[in-house]
Amino acid sequence: MNRRYFLHYSAVTAAYLFSGCEERSGRDKNRPLPSSSSSPIPNASIAEAMTEKIMPFTRKLKVPNEIDFSQVKKAAFSAQKGQVNIFPDAPTEVLTFQGDLPNPTIRVKKGELFDLGFTNKLSEKTIIHWHGLIVPEKMDGHPKDAIATGETKHYHYRVNQSAGTFWYHTHPHGRTGKEIYHGLSGFYIIEDETERQLGLPNGEFELPLVIQDRRFDEKRQLFYKDPDVPQDNNGVMGDVILVNATPLPYHEVKTGKYRLRILNGSSVRTYRLAFDTIETFTLIGTDAGLLEEPEEVKSIIISVAERVDIIVDFKDQKIGDRVTLRTLGFKEASNLTLHPDYPPFSAQMDIMQFHVTENFGDTHIVPEKLIDIPRMKVSDAVRTRTITMEIIAGGIWTLDKKPFSLHRVDQRVKLGTTEIWELKNSVHMAHPFHMHGVRFQVLDRDGKISFPTDKGWKDTVIVMPFETVRIIVHFTMPGVFLYHCHILEHEDHSMMANLLVE
Numbered sequence: 001m002n003r004r005y006f007l008h009y010s011a012v013t014a015a016y017l018f019s020g021c022e023e024r025s026g027r028d029k030n031r032p033l034p035s036s037s038s039s040p041i042p043n044a045s046i047a048e049a050m051t052e053k054i055m056p057f058t059r060k061l062k063v064p065n066e067i068d069f070s071q072v073k074k075a076a077f078s079a080q081k082g083q084v085n086i087f088p089d090a091p092t093e094v095l096t097f098q099g100d101l102p103n104p105t106i107r108v109k110k111g112e113l114f115d116l117g118f119t120n121k122l123s124e125k126t127i128i129h130w131h132g133l134i135v136p137e138k139m140d141g142h143p144k145d146a147i148a149t150g151e152t153k154h155y156h157y158r159v160n161q162s163a164g165t166f167w168y169h170t171h172p173h174g175r176t177g178k179e180i181y182h183g184l185s186g187f188y189i190i191e192d193e194t195e196r197q198l199g200l201p202n203g204e205f206e207l208p209l210v211i212q213d214r215r216f217d218e219k220r221q222l223f224y225k226d227p228d229v230p231q232d233n234n235g236v237m238g239d240v241i242l243v244n245a246t247p248l249p250y251h252e253v254k255t256g257k258y259r260l261r262i263l264n265g266s267s268v269r270t271y272r273l274a275f276d277t278i279e280t281f282t283l284i285g286t287d288a289g290l291l292e293e294p295e296e297v298k299s300i301i302i303s304v305a306e307r308v309d310i311i312v313d314f315k316d317q318k319i320g321d322r323v324t325l326r327t328l329g330f331k332e333a334s335n336l337t338l339h340p341d342y343p344p345f346s347a348q349m350d351i352m353q354f355h356v357t358e359n360f361g362d363t364h365i366v367p368e369k370l371i372d373i374p375r376m377k378v379s380d381a382v383r384t385r386t387i388t389m390e391i392i393a394g395g396i397w398t399l400d401k402k403p404f405s406l407h408r409v410d411q412r413v414k415l416g417t418t419e420i421w422e423l424k425n426s427v428h429m430a431h432p433f434h435m436h437g438v439r440f441q442v443l444d445r446d447g448k449i450s451f452p453t454d455k456g457w458k459d460t461v462i463v464m465p466f467e468t469v470r471i472i473v474h475f476t477m478p479g480v481f482l483y484h485c486h487i488l489e490h491e492d493h494s495m496m497a498n499l500l501v502e
């Protein structure tokens, strides 16, 4: 759409961001200019201030604190307002679970009990969902179970699934996007004995990284939807990339292997991740667990809510070298123009940098074989269901042309059976499809792009424009669970449905 987005993003972080005033696109020209007093929309003069304030790769990556359930038997979270220093010159108002960002990483071993009291200190109902966990209906965090201001919900369940990188976030009806945008998400890591025996990099060599694009106003406050731009209902794109709540951070590394557990915690943006001076890295895991064997890749595509577990090796780097993690852009995700003032899907952007500071005699070896993944077979399936992804009159995003209804059951499935779900995207925008209460495998997709992540256990799968993806699911948990698009503005408006497993 706009030449300026192809510039080296970090060096000019805000200089072009806010230059929209003189270079307004066709659509943009029809939109009234924001008035400076009443609108939170950034303007050109803020651009320069922002450029100085962000200073790429000068701020340290924050590694989240951990709540390890083998040490702590019970934890407490409160959804609450807080302030964090995302920029050095002014605090940003956010939402947190324990008063700061990033929120803590939860670490649980397979077989352990998870026990957490969650208090809602916000002014509206909310609920926490444990994304990717297969837990009883009442523990899952469906918006119908949201708790009112001042109430406490007790989560108590045994973790019974294999090692993987999961996450948690609030899931209130119609406001999930806004709450995640303001901070209410974190990592949830499950470990098991099989994984431990593989001897993968751990401790300081294991980093959870949540990538989120965000917008800020002149007061350094998060600015969610633009009331003048209806395209924001198609997905909110930002121009400032945060990793673990810090814009374009750096992290000091030694000349060894690092395990990066990467979560796309954005609203809509899909990233194609790559390193600038390290040509290949190793994919070892996807959403819900490790792969059968490691796969060497040059880049990896990660849509909203997906996770990739990768090993990157800094062994050929020298002290003083800098390695930048970037997105190469992924224009295939959509032909739609979202907010015209923010970098589109095709934008190449820096994400964070690794500063090599120490030589290290690395002894980690990535095993050639990781885990066994029993493949579900088409012949195991008792039926095939088709789910369509559509936009209906009024610009409403839906599944099967039905706007979400909190208590309506849209699909009934027999407990203990296996089904094929055929996900048909009938629009020119990719949708990450997520199911609660299960993990699944991808059978096939009819599109042109192949995704190495399709080989692993999934709970979220990208369905490209006009593509059909077939997944195979075995239903082991009874109850009502959601399935939905994980573009946050789509699930809020109204691309979500209920599944009853009975």
Ligand SMILES: [Cu+2]
Pocket (backbone or CB within 6 Å): 397, 430, 431, 432, 485, 486, 487, 490, 491, 495
């Ligand atoms: Cu969608």
